[in-house]
Amino acid sequence: MQVSVENVDKLERKLTVKFPAERLETQVASRIAEMGRTVRLKGFRPGKVPVTVIRQRFGAQVRGEVLSDLIGSTLREAVEQEKLRPIANPAVDTTGAPENGEIAYTATFEVMPEFPEIDVANLEVTRQKAEVSDADIDKMIETLRLQRRHFDEVERVSQEGDFVLFDYAATTSEARFQAEGLERGGSVLGSGNLFKEMDEALTGHAAGDSFKASISFPENFRNAELAGKSADVEFVIVKVQQQVLPEVDAEFIQLFGIADGDLETFRKEVRGNLERELKAALLARLKSSVAESLANAYEIDVPKAMVASEAREMALQSVPRGQEPAPELIEQATVFAHKRVQAGLLIGEIARKQQLTLDRARVAEQLAAIASTYEEPERVIEVYNSDPQLMSGLQSRVMEDQVAEWVADHAKTSEVTLSFDEIMRPAGS
Structure with a gap:
């Protein structure tokens, strides 16, 4: 040969x-x-x-x-x-x-690029810390109550938290929308479904009320013909419903798989779920800090195919499932994809050089955590165990977690304590 x-x-x-x-x-x-x-x-x-x-x-x-x-x-x-x-x-x-x-x-x-000698001792990494408090548990239980609320019709004027069903038409300097008749809408006041001015206009009115208000529609309003424009809006309130939250009693608690309906058992279950979410979020933030520090410290050649694949995956997250992202969307993601691939390659090289071995117990723990979010956890575990590609992806994520923790243990790592909400809040919000 x-x-x-x-x-x-x-x-x-x-x-x-x-x-x-x-x-x-x-x-x-x-x-x-x-x-x-x-x-x-x-x-x-x-x-x-x-x-x-x-x-x-x-x-x-x-x-x-x-x-x-x-x-x-x-x-x-x-x-x-x-x-x-x-x-x-x-x-x-x-x-x-x-x-x-x-x-x-x-x-x-x-091919894989040539790697420099990676010395993590001088890397600056931030490790964020947080704990689940009783207040966080109370807040989650309130969220669970909200998810199972119902609405009863009332004859009083509307207030925050009420569902208001209404008809409306908006007239700008250019035209009237609807051209004829009224369009129907509905929202829970204060929920964020509508913008602030619309919420304020609908507050304090009872079913049957007809009134007008001058409103400035936001740039991102769903109706492009009204977005970013001022209009005189005529309203007719169809009905007002107040929200009714379920009591946190045995019947409510049993909805979450606590057979005896015991409140303390329920709170422990909620705490356990929040702590699992928090652990994953803290690890994701640590991994992000490590990746950014590595990418800034070590410039390496990055395979074009890997960048293209990563950019496409990032762009896919911005479009509906089953839809292909536009080329310009992929192009926009390319710079970030380059950084992500670069960091991933460096993390992989650290694992190889340090001879870090995959922690099988952590893989099983991660898989159990993923499966617990589905109605049939056993079936999810079975699917992962029978699909080499799914299992390989899970193992890669666990190894990245292990490398991030190893780097943080050997780098110049500073700790920052934040609240549960600050950790769980989406970036940029």
């Missing part, structure tokens, strides 16, 4: 491999002979199908399969021989036809 390597780009390699055509012909003949003992064809007894017939019927298929197998095995040999570390499956090009007694193919792929 002959192997040559061409550096196409900083990380792109073109591997040319040649092997004797005799290897292909020998294996094709062997596989066809093996088929002769097992193949069943109409008009022939089992095991008595002539080789010429098998070659005529299946020769092209067998040749393709054997060629694919040979390319796979020789490529692995060539990559190992040249000490290359491909980051993805290569693009292979070949005619498959012998030339001068040899079959040649090319394999083009990107």
Whole structure:
């Protein structure tokens, strides 16, 4: 077998491999002979199908399969021989036809970059800390009550927390919307579903009230014809309903799987859930701090394919499920994707150099935490255990967590104590 390597780009390699055509012909003949003992064809007894017939019927298929197998095995040999570390499956090009007694193919792929010596001792990392308080538990229980509230119609004027059903039409300097009649809307006042001015206009009115108000619609208002414009709005209140929250009694508690309806058991369950969420959020923030510090400290070449894949994944998070992101959205994500891939490669190199091994107990713990959010946890665990790709992704995340903690233990790490709400609040909010 002959192997040559061409550096196409900083990380792109073109591997040319040649092997004797005799290897292909020998294996094709062997596989066809093996088929002769097992193949069943109409008009022939089992095991008595002539080789010429098998070659005529299946020769092209067998040749393709054997060629694919040979390319796979020789490529692995060539990559190992040249000490290359491909980051993805290569693009292979070949005619498959012998030339001068040899079959040649090319394999083009990107390789792992060269890494500098990574010394984390001088990295500045922030480790955030927080605890779940009784007030956090109270707040979560209130949220659970809100999720199970119902609304009763009332004859009084509306106030914050009420659901108001209303008809309206808005007239700007350009036109009236609706052009004819009224549009119906509804919202819980103070919930954030409507903007502040609309909430204020709807507050203090009872069912049957008709009135007008001057309102400035926000730039992001869902109706593009009103967004960013001032309008005179006419309203008709259809009905007002007050929210009714369930009591935190045994019946309410039993909705959450606490069979005896005991309040203390319920609070412990809520605390446990919040602590699991908090632990995951703190670890995510630590990992982000470590990744940013590493990416800023060590500049490395990053495989284009990995950046493109990461940018697409980031863009997908901004579009509805099943929809492809626009090219400009992917382009916008590319800078951030580059940083993320760079940090991920550095984290992987630290794991390799420090010989950090995957903590199987943590994998099981993470899997149990994921499964606990579904109605059939056992089924989720079964799916992960039977899907190598899902399990590999989970294991990679756990290893990244372990590396982040290792770096934080060996870097210049400062600790910052925050509240549960501050940790759980989305970035930028």
